[in-house]
Amino acid sequence: MKKHLLWLVALFTSSLFAATDAEIVEHFKSTIQVPNITIEVVSRQKVDGIDGMDFVTLNLSDGKRSQKLSIFTKEDLIFPDVISIKQGGSIKDMMEMAELQKKLSPLYQKEDKKNIVALGNDPKKDTLVVFTDPECPYCRQELAQIEQRLTTHNLRLIFTPVHERSSLEKSVLIYNETSKVKSDAEKIKILKKYYDESVKYDQKISDKEVAHIDELKAKYFGAGIKGVPFIVREKELLK
Structure with missing residues (x-):
């Protein structure tokens, strides 16, 4: 299925049709040669500032796997993305982020404070929510600049590890140990200890922990997070 989905961008420019939901679905069914595939339009909204253009999200499934696909349509045309010079980038990325933030918002607002490592408490600074994994190499790069980041932002870390059990165990230990200290410096020291590739620990972590x-990871990835580190402004989640 993945191979066929990679061909979609090439197909976008080869067909013109009246872009009703039904016709969009029928078009993709006829061009994706995957047995038993089901395609449905799961959302459709107007694109601000572009008259007559809609942003459409489809769900494609073969019964075992599913994949979301977002497109733009205007009159009898369809586009994989639209780049806005004025807004400085991909409208698709902006709209997908807005949709993701809507899904994350109620989860974050109800989140137990025990599942959030708070760094910084300056009301004059924006707060960033960081979904992270102690064994992710890109998360380690992000952590390496944490002191610099704190000069401009407050941080709220939520652990959603994508690696093996050891990454989940390290997340447990970070939550346990940071909950017992107060200063940012002490919390950062704990973070750096467990993000270190060479760290060893003797504590026994239960299956329950x-x-x-x-479950924390599944909740946020289920809402649409695709990887770590994932960073979003807290004010967008508190709307």
């Missing part, structure tokens, strides 16, 4: 982190 590991399952809690796994």
Whole structure:
């Protein structure tokens, strides 16, 4: 299925049709040669500032796997993306982020404070929510500049590890140990300890504790997060 989905961008420019929901679905069914595929329009909204253009999200499934696909349509045309010079980038990325923030918002607002490592408390600074994994190499790069980041932002870390059990265990230990200290410096020291590739620990982590982190990850990835580190402004989640 993945191979066929990669061909979609090429197909976008080869067909013109009246872009009703039904016709969009029928078009993709006829061009994706995957047995038993189901395609449905899951959302459709107007694009601000572009008259007559809609942003459409489809769900494609073969019964075992599913994939979301977002497109733009205007009159009898369809586009994989629209770049706005005025807004400085991909409208698709902006709209997908807006949709994701809507899904994350109620989860974050109800989140137990025990599942959030708070760094910085300056009301004059924006606060960033960081979804992270102690074994992710890109998360390690992000952590390496944490002191610099704190000069401009407050941070709220939520652990959603994508690696093996050891990454979930390290997340448990970080939550446990940071909950016992107060200063940012002490919390950062704990973070750096467990983000270190060479770290070793003797503490026994129960299956229940590991399952809690796994559930935390599943909750946010289920809402649409695709990887770590994932960073979003807290004010967007508090709307």
